Amino acid sequence: xxxxxxxxxxVVTLWLVTMLAVLAVAIGxxxxxxxxxARYHTVRxxxxxxxxxxxxxxxxxxxxxxxxxxxxxxxxxxASPTPSASESAWLIDVPSAGSATAQRRGTLVIRxxxxxxxxxxxxxxxxxxxxxxxAARRLLSGLDVPSELAARLGDYIDADNEPRDxxxxxxxxxxxxxxxxxxxxxxxxSELLEIPGMAELKPxxxxxxxSHSSVFLGADRHVNVNTVxxxxxxxxxxxxxxxxxxQLCRNNGTVFxxxxxxxxxxxxxxxxxxxxxxxxxLAGTYFATVSNTFTVVSEAVIDDRSPVRARIEAVIRxxxxxxxxxxxxxxxxxx
Ligand SMILES: [Ca+2]
Ligand SMILES: [Ca+2]
Numbered sequence: 089x090x091x092x093x094x095x096x097x098x099v100v101t102l103w104l105v106t107m108l109a110v111l112a113v114a115i116g117x118x119x120x121x122x123x124x125x126a127r128y129h130t131v132r133x134x135x136x137x138x139x140x141x142x143x144x145x146x147x148x149x150x151x152x153x154x155x156x157x158x159x160x161x162x163x164x165x166x167a168s169p170t171p172s173a174s175e176s177a178w179l180i181d182v183p184s185a186g187s188a189t190a191q192r193r194g195t196l197v198i199r200x201x202x203x204x205x206x207x208x209x210x211x212x213x214x215x216x217x218x219x220x221x222x223a224a225r226r227l228l229s230g231l232d233v234p235s236e237l238a239a240r241l242g243d244y245i246d247a248d249n250e251p252r253d254x255x256x257x258x259x260x261x262x263x264x265x266x267x268x269x270x271x272x273x274x275x276x277x278s279e280l281l282e283i284p285g286m287a288e289l290k291p292x293x294x295x296x297x298x299s300h301s302s303v304f305l306g307a308d309r310h311v312n313v314n315t316v317x318x319x320x321x322x323x324x325x326x327x328x329x330x331x332x333x334x335q336l337c338r339n340n341g342t343v344f345x346x347x348x349x350x351x352x353x354x355x356x357x358x359x360x361x362x363x364x365x366x367x368x369x370l371a372g373t374y375f376a377t378v379s380n381t382f383t384v385v386s387e388a389v390i391d392d393r394s395p396v397r398a399r400i401e402a403v404i405r406x407x408x409x410x411x412x413x414x415x416x417x418x419x420x421x422x423x
Contacts, residue, residue, distance in 0.1 A: 127392070128392075128396065131390050131392045131396045132396050132398065134388075134390055134396075135194070135388040135389070135390045135396050135397060135398035136388070136398040136400075136422070138182055138194070138196050138388035138390070138398070139196070139386045139387060139388040139398040139399060139400045139422075140386070140400060141196070141386075142180075142196050142197075142198045142384070142386030142387075142388065142400070143198075143384050143386045143400055143402045143404075143417070143420075145178075145180075145198060146166070146178075146198050146200050146382075146384040146386065146404065147384070147404050147415050147417070149166050149178075149200070150166065150200065150382060150404060150406060150415060151406070151414050151415050153166055154406055154414070158345075158346070158377075158378060159314065159343060159344070159345050159346070159377050159378060160202060160204075160312060160314060160315065160377070160378050160379040161312075161314035161315060161338070161343050161344075162202075162314065162315050162338070163343075166178070166200045177197050177198065177199050178197070178198040178199070178200075179195060179196070179197055180195070180196040180197075180198070181194075181195060181196075182194035182195060182196055182388065182390065193390060193391055194388060194389050194390035194391050194395075195388070195389050196386065196387070196388050197386070197387045197388075197389075198384065198385070198386050198387075199384070199385045200382050200383070200384050201382060201383045201384075201385070202312060202315045202379045202381075202382055203302040203304050203305060203379070203381040203382060203383055203403070204302075204305065204308075204310065204311055204312040204315065204316075204376065204379035204380070204381060205311065205312055205315035205316050205317050205320070205379075206299070206300055206301050206302040206305075206311070206316075206317065206320060207223065207224070207227050207300060207301045207302070207311065207320045207323060207324075208301070208302055208305040208308065208309055209224070209241075209274065209280075209297075209301040209302060209303050210245055210273035210274055210303060210305070211223065211224050211309055212224040212225075212228075212238065212241045212242045212245055213241075213242055213244075213245025213246040213247075213273065214242075214246075215246075216242065216252055216253075219325070220309060221242060223323045223324050223325065224238065224241075224242070224323075225238050226322070226323040227300060227301065227319070227320065227323035228241070228297075230319060230322070230323065231293060231296045231297055231300060232290075232293050232296075233289065233293060233297065234285075235254055235255075236254055236255035236285070237283070237285050237286060237289070239251075239252035239253060239254060239255055239256040239257070240255070240256060240257040240283050240284065240285065240286075241280070241283060241286075242256065243256040243257045243258050243269055244257060244269045244270055244274075244283050245270065245271075245272065245273055245274065246271070247271045247272070257269060257283070257284065267284065273303070273306075274303040275303065275419075276303065276419060277298065277303060279303070280297075280303065299317075300317055300319055300320060301320075302381070304381050304383075304403045304405075304418060304419060305381055306408070308380075308381075309374060310374055310375065310376040311324070311374055311375065311376070312375075312376055312377065312378065312379045313334075313344045313350065313354075313371070313375040313376070313377060314338065314343060314344050314377060315379065316375075318331035318332060318334070318335050319331075321334065324370055324374060325366060325367070325370050326367050326370060327364070327367070330358060330362065330363065330367055333357065333358045333362060334354070334357060334358065337357035337358070342356075342357055344375070344377045345377060346377055347376070347377060350371065350372075350375055350377065351368065351371060351372065354371055380405060380406045380407040380408075381403065381404070381405050381406075381418075382403070382404045382405075382406075383401065383402070383403050383404075384400075384401070384402045384403070384404055385399070385400075385401050386399070386400045386401075386402070387399045387400075398422070398423075399422070399423045400420065400421070400422050400423070401419075401420075401421045401423070402417050402419060402420045402421070403417070403418045403419035403420075404416070404417055404418070405417075405418050
């Protein structure tokens with residue numbers, strides 16, 4: 089009898105020990121996962137903080153640039169042709185916290201892209217007969233955006249309720265479900281994707297649209313002659329030859345320094361017979377030599393067990409800021 093009781097006690101004890109061991113392993117795994125998550129969260133917050141710092145560094149650099157000279161061109165040390173360009177990116181090593189030897193722990197990559205080398209996409213909302221609306225249609229067509237979508241974009245922005253050809257989009261026409269157009273300019277790229285059909289464009293087309301046009305230029309319709317993309321010139325009405333010649337001239341070091349000498353520099357660049365009278369008018373109407381709106385892409389990578397990344401895309405303006413500030417942020421997307 090005593091033996092049987094002792095045996096039962098042993099079984100219960102073994103069972104309890106086994107259960108405690110299983111519990112200990114489960115708690116250990118749970119704590120280990122929590123520690124890993126907490127560590128990832130901390131490193132991610134560090135990466136975000138560095139990326140945010142990158143935007144403020146870029147802002148300060150642009151402010152200093154405005155003090156140094158009154159011309160902006162692609163040879164400016166801040167300038168990066170596209171958000172993915174590896175050349176002319178600004179690279180900063182992120183040191184390890186508390187490291188006496190400033191050991192590298194990650195990298196901050198900052199790119200600054202001049203928005204005034206692009207076409208103001210909100211000019212799509214000008215009256216259909218306006219030269220800028222025609223320029224918008226040419227640009228969009230050249231980027232493989234169907235003409236129906238170009239008409240929808242114009243109707244989304246314009247204040248009237250007259251549908252454009254072909255297949256425009258207005259609030260008071262068409263079959264249900266009804267669609268309310270904005271009747272004002274786009275303020276962000278996400279707004280563009282709200283227009284029916286735009287989100288179905290191929291990523292490569294949307295990428296080309298972003299590299300050739302801007303939604304951040306407000307009412308300013310100028311392009312910077314020192315940085316403008318040749319495709320944008322062709323959309324504005326320049327011949328392909330003139331656009332290429334201008335780019336060649338810039339590549340060879342020509343800088344358009346001010347508005348007063350802009351046309352003579354252009355003639356010296358393309359030759360007296362190189363410009364038609366229409367192109368001379370276009371240059372006088374749309375060319376500027378400075379830029380005031382810039383996209384900043386700031387990407388931080390912290391080397392942890394695996395790389396932890398944070399990316400911020402912000403738009404900085406150097407004019408029209410509240411309280412006479414020298415620069416301000418008008419768009420901010422964290423990813
Ligand atoms: Ca309309
Ligand atoms: Ca409209």
